[in-house]
Amino acid sequence: DAKTTQPTSMDCAEGRAANLPCNHSTISGNEYVYWYRQIHSQGPQYIIHGLKNNETNEMASLIITEDRKSSTLILPHATLRDTAVYYCIVARGYNTGKLIFGQGTTLQVKP
């Protein structure tokens, strides 16, 4: 499974958009990009995933570059409750996929 590179930490002002980048230059054609987050003292929580098209759900948007070597997770209006560690993971989907977590990006949303 391909590895990812994320910044160690980021700050964001409450109410502003949080843009979290992820590099995955060795991603292969059958691998998806997944985003999970982990709020302090809780288990990780699924946010969104995509293959090559941009995706949006009630939590976030996922923008994947055309060459699929990088992506950005967008939280459109960050709140204090979005403070968490965000993990970008690339893996094959469904039956054969295995999530390999890196160290993630610690997002601090500030009032």
Place this chain on the structure above:
Amino acid sequence: EAGVAQSPRYKIIEKRQSVAFWCNPISGHATLYWYQQILGQGPKLLIQFQNNGVVDDSQLPKDRFSAERLKGVDSTLKIQPAKLEDSAVYLCASRTSRSGSGGVERETQYFGPGTRLLVL
């Protein structure tokens, strides 16, 4: 719908003792995972079950760790004997394999709150 349940939430033991963690996945989820998360790191997969069969245990330290899912529902992870470096949060996750589920549902792993283990 109830989430993934784990117990105990906290455990403190001395090195060389044994310990067991229990996980009850979301009802109907055939796939169950155990992860180890050391402080400051992301979770690391220890073992994956599909129903009551092991799919992947390549990262499980088999000399001291064991896991079972006898009836394909709940699962137990055991450490015997424990070492200081086993201090971590042990997370259980489950995922559906139902073919009728939507794409997002089948791809999503649902995590429990974890068991925090401290080995002294």
